[in-house]
Amino acid sequence: MRTALVIGTGLIGTSAALTLQSRGVSVHLADHDPEQARMAAALGAGTDEPPIGPVDLAIVAVPPAHVAATLADAMRRGVARAYLDVASVKAGPRRELEELGLDLSSYIGTHPMSGKERSGPLAATADLFEGRPWVLTPTRETDTEVLNLALELVALCRAVPVVMDADAHDRAVALVSHMPHLVSSMVAARLENAEETAVRLCGQGIRDVTRIAASDPRMWIDILSANPGPVADLLSAVAADLDETVSALRALQSSDEAKRQGGATGIETVLRRGNAGQVRVPGKHGSAPTAYETVAVLISDQPGQLARIFADAGMAGVNIEDVRIEHATGQQAGVVQLLVDPKVAPALAGALRERGWALRQ
Ligand SMILES: NC(=O)C1=CN([C@@H]2O[C@H](COP(=O)(O)OP(=O)(O)OC[C@H]3O[C@@H](n4cnc5c(N)ncnc54)[C@H](O)[C@@H]3O)[C@@H](O)[C@H]2O)C=CC1
Numbered sequence: 001m002r003t004a005l006v007i008g009t010g011l012i013g014t015s016a017a018l019t020l021q022s023r024g025v026s027v028h029l030a031d032h033d034p035e036q037a038r039m040a041a042a043l044g045a046g047t048d049e050p051p052i053g054p055v056d057l058a059i060v061a062v063p064p065a066h067v068a069a070t071l072a073d074a075m076r077r078g079v080a081r082a083y084l085d086v087a088s089v090k091a092g093p094r095r096e097l098e099e100l101g102l103d104l105s106s107y108i109g110t111h112p113m114s115g116k117e118r119s120g121p122l123a124a125t126a127d128l129f130e131g132r133p134w135v136l137t138p139t140r141e142t143d144t145e146v147l148n149l150a151l152e153l154v155a156l157c158r159a160v161p162v163v164m165d166a167d168a169h170d171r172a173v174a175l176v177s178h179m180p181h182l183v184s185s186m187v188a189a190r191l192e193n194a195e196e197t198a199v200r201l202c203g204q205g206i207r208d209v210t211r212i213a214a215s216d217p218r219m220w221i222d223i224l225s226a227n228p229g230p231v232a233d234l235l236s237a238v239a240a241d242l243d244e245t246v247s248a249l250r251a252l253q254s255s256d257e258a259k260r261q262g263g264a265t266g267i268e269t270v271l272r273r274g275n276a277g278q279v280r281v282p283g284k285h286g287s288a289p290t291a292y293e294t295v296a297v298l299i300s301d302q303p304g305q306l307a308r309i310f311a312d313a314g315m316a317g318v319n320i321e322d323v324r325i326e327h328a329t330g331q332q333a334g335v336v337q338l339l340v341d342p343k344v345a346p347a348l349a350g351a352l353r354e355r356g357w358a359l360r361q
């Protein structure tokens with residue numbers, strides 16, 4: 001691939017553009033808000049000048065409700081040899097394109113399973129897709145050349161291609177993305193009118209659970225509107241679990257010992273089912289989950305502390321598999337949890353102590 005056109009230069013479009021541009025592809029940037037395209041160009045994602053002739057690949061990265069119309073317009077203008085979109089839902093946009101009567105041999109629906117709770121070009125990063133699944137939904141109509149260009153994009157972004165049917169994709173993301181998004185919003189909504197004295201006690205757990213609730217509601221209305229059935233089915237299963245859990249908690253309040261026992265069993269069941277589901281969440285790079293050991297380092301809130309820890313871990317020859325940061329509310333300090341192979345954890349802890357870091361036991 002030599003040339004690409006990114007239409008929709010927000011978080012996902014600009015991230016893809018930054019990666020392609022850094023790999024030597026000449027990228028053109030377009031957005032219905034020219035300021036967004038200008039900003040992406042200023043970040044080094046390409047040029048906001050239109051291409052002179054058709055590019056190799058057009059990447060449509062606009063909100064799901066605008067995908068079909070944007071693609072149809074680009075295809076009619078013949079701006080590229082191949083077209084793809086990156087929307088979080090796949091069956092709806094394809095159906096809309098079919099209804100528009102377009103030849104879809106030059107189109108493939110795709111979805112990078114990587115993103116953030118922030119929107120716009122300023123949130124974009126060139127490594128956003130590294131090691132993450134990127135779903136491709138070719139059909140019998142899809143030209144081989146188009147599939148190959150999509151695979152080349154995924155490879156250039158160092159993502160992991162996963163081929164799926166559009167409906168199967170939508171059911172899968174209802175489970176791993178859309179239903180959890182709503183649950184996160186509902187947990188976060190409990191905080192809206194909560195007492196400040198309670199909110200300031202928030203720790204890492206609630207931060208993890210509510211991070212995605214900060215996302216742009218307009219985008220998520222679009223996503224959920226295109227996948228309501230599967231999400232409603234899953235949410236009603238969650239509602240059944242909630243009902244059972246509430247009954248179990250009420251039983252725990254009973255003065256009857258047998259009822260209390262039943263309540264405890266009910267709670268244990270839901271917690272154990274949670275353990276069994278959680279171990280199935282894949283580790284980094286989509287690999288099987290790995291049990292890492294945590295080395296927890298106390299840091300002061302000063303510039304360069306993280307970089308120093310990473311450099312010191314590197315000097316000790318230790319590969320950091322994952323990292324989590326706990327900020328203590330209202331304090332200029334925090335804890336960095338370095339997740340490493342259990343075999344190297346003692347050596348890392350020793351090396352960091354030697355270099356003056358305080359470790360939390
Ligand atoms: N946010 C995320 O974490 C992820 C989002 N996606 C999908 O990627 C797509 C883009 O999402 P984000 O980059 O997060 O959104 P964003 O809000 O950061 O960017 C969307 C951009 O599209 C532009 N736009 C809107 N309508 C347009 C139109 N008709 N023509 C041209 N430009 C138009 C907007 O001005 C904006 O710059 C969506 O389809 C979303 O479902 C996929 C994976 C992750």
Ligand SMILES: O=C(O)C(=O)Cc1ccc(O)cc1
Nearest residue numbers: 088112113114115116117212
């Ligand atoms: O922020 C996160 O962790 C996400 O999971 C973001 C995300 C949002 C929408 C998608 O279609 C895919 C990924």
